[in-house]
Amino acid sequence: MAKKVAHADYHGPSGGWGSVRALGAILRREGNAGSTALALRRQNKHGGFMCVSCAWAKPSPPHVFEFCENGAKATAWDLTSERIDPAFLQRHSVTELEALPDHDLEQAGRLTEPMRWNPVTDRYEPVAWEEAFRHIGQELKALSPDSVVFYASGRPSNEAAYMYQLLARLYGTNNLPDSSNMCHESTSVALPKSLGVPVGTVTLEDFEKADCILIFGQNTASNSPRMLHQLDEAARRGVPIINFNPLRERGLERFINPQNPAQMVATGSKRIASEDHRLRAGGDMAAMVGICRLLLDWDEEARQRGEAPLLDWAFIRAHTHGFEAFADAVRRHDWAAIERRSGLTRGALEGVARHYAAARNTLGIYGMGLTQHRMGVETVQMLVSLLLLRGNIGRAGAGICPVRGHSNVQGQRAVWITEKPELVPLHRLGEMFGFDPPRKKGLDSVEAAGKVISGEVRAVFQLGGNLVRSLPERRLLEPAWRRLRMTVMVTTKLNRSHLVHGEIAYLLPCLSRIEIDRQASGPQTVSMEDSTSCIHASRGIREPASPHLRSEPAIIAGIAKAALPSNPRLDWNAWVGNYDLVRQAIAATYPEWYADYSRRMWEPGGFHRANPAREREWRTETGRANFVAPESLEADPDVRIADGEVLNLITVRSNDQFNTTIYGYDDRFRGIHGSRDVVMMNPEDMQRLGLQATDRVTLIAAVQDGVHRDVQDLQVVPFELPAGCAAGYYPECNPLLPLWHHAKESHVPAAKSIPVRVVRQA
Incomplete structure (x- = not known):
């Protein structure tokens, strides 16, 4: 029998004393608390070791404590006394x-x-x-x-x-x-075709010069918390940070920097996301098509009035290919379809488009909410096209930023x-x-x-x-x-x-x-590359287990x-x-x-691997950056949610895990405690299906291919996400995912859109 779940909305910020308490708990649990705490001071530092958790960039000079809650958990997990x-x-x-x-x-x-x-x-x-x-x-x-x-x-x-x-x-x-x-194979397929490189174009310095940040399908506070430093600094400059995510992610709403004593003492949390749009699972493609259509229409109207254009025509003409086909395809999608598929109103998208049009430099950040769909490659390419419209690739303060997972x-x-x-x-x-x-x-x-x-x-x-x-x-x-x-x-x-x-x-x-890795020539150093293509040296500091x-x-x-x-x-x-x-x-x-x-790997902050797209050198078949025409608004055309009993399941991670490593059974930011055996549902769907909080249910994959797939004994938890969508934890919900349900070109499992039926257990 699964453990009983306690659920209560979390009202605290990300960072702050919540992170400090979580760190203290895992240090005590894993043993070696004192020496592990000392080791953390060398984490992500010049001459120290690179974090074994996420791949977010390591700044130079580093913060006093250049680690996050999850990075500290990973270190304590490795340095356990058990x-x-x-x-x-x-x-x-x-x-x-x-x-x-x-x-x-x-x-x-x-x-x-x-x-x-x-x-x-x-x-x-x-x-x-x-x-x-x-x-x-x-x-x-x-x-x-x-x-x-x-x-x-x-x-x-x-x-x-x-x-x-x-x-x-x-x-x-x-x-x-x-x-x-x-996870990011969709990126590795999409970006070479669009930009001629398989990785993002953003560095940490670009965050300092950006005046608009768009985030799609990335739960920053749980999966790459150190990025909150850059986002917090941008938010305090007044930069609009606009988030698109089917789930309410409390950790991206407010943040207290544990490195800032004034914030910690005065609980001076700062709102990170200035706008938070709750789109449907896989609705990112439709939302971006809507924003692009608005920009195209407004640009045409401005030019007809003799005003300055909204699009960067000099960049488009000098550096891109496929604009006309892209624009024609965008205009073919009507607003009723865009609103229905994205789950967002035209008015909401107009607000986003105005922020984007007013900004000189925009960053497009994304995670697996874009890549883990049948049309994951095309969705990434759609984000590239949105950025290309205003020349936001290959200049300071702008670019595309896929947030990689493992270190x-x-x-x-x-x-x-x-x-x-x-x-x-x-x-x-x-x-x-x-x-x-x-x-x-x-x-x-x-x-x-x-x-x-x-x-x-x-x-x-x-x-x-x-x-x-x-x-x-x-x-x-x-x-x-x-x-x-x-x-x-x-x-x-x-x-x-x-x-x-x-x-x-x-x-x-x-x-x-x-x-410490001792070999014939003495203690050894290794190296790794972060999400911004920066390569760092890493040297072990603890005696082997x-x-x-x-x-x-x-x-x-x-x-x-x-x-x-x-x-x-x-x-x-x-x-x-x-x-x-x-x-x-x-x-x-x-x-x-x-x-x-x-x-070069010993240079403070490491060294950047060459990235031609940052210099507007396009190593593509056309020799230019390529617009890719959106053929459909559907991120998962094989998932048909026509039956009212079928929901679109999104698999997610908690802030108490890293990949398949489960540090504990609490998901603080979502207010879920004691178990991971849950399915998060929209209250309207619960009412329509006759379910109540604490009911136990079985999820059954709603596909007909001769294979029965289910996950049993999950507790229903009401949660803020769009009607027709549900969420459950990875990897517990993996048995529901057919092997053939993957991104068409990249083969990334489409884990962010699994059709399921919900059956109440006796």
């Missing part, structure tokens, strides 16, 4: 551990030495590192490279990621899916963790290391899941991550996962993917980024030496002994981005 040693695993069979909640698995502590599953005892048992590598290498040699998947979470450093992709390609496969496949998901992509061979300098890798790299497209995360279910994938490596929980189609995926020949997990803690395992299963515990842990580069090298033939051009041992050699290889692979890497 340990999972061989004795712990001897006491508990894997079957017994499977019965524990996800939170309790990770709460049990850090893994201390390599383990191999024993099918006779159903327990993980200690194994020597070299024996583990030998056996894994033996199995890899017996498998077809196309049947093996090398997955990377966003945790590994650039150095580890470069070594990992090289291991996979030397082995003979481009099966290199990563966490971006499940180095953008960086590992930039050192070629990708299933797409056309994005990789394969010719150069072949020259450097004397081999013919595979050219066949590899599997992304969704495709890999499908091949696991069909039995075509036989082995899965996870460099971090928790795929059994994070992937869709759980009821088909878990049984298939157990039929895999081998699963190898490089990890710091125990999670569900370690218990739902293959015939052969290894747990290879690695150092945390916060721990166990003397038996190895670094991610050392583990990758151990597998490579066991699985691959010797290569006179590649000395894995030397690379492990000195990570400068890995950075030299990265720089030699792509000097335009990484020349003089080891020196």
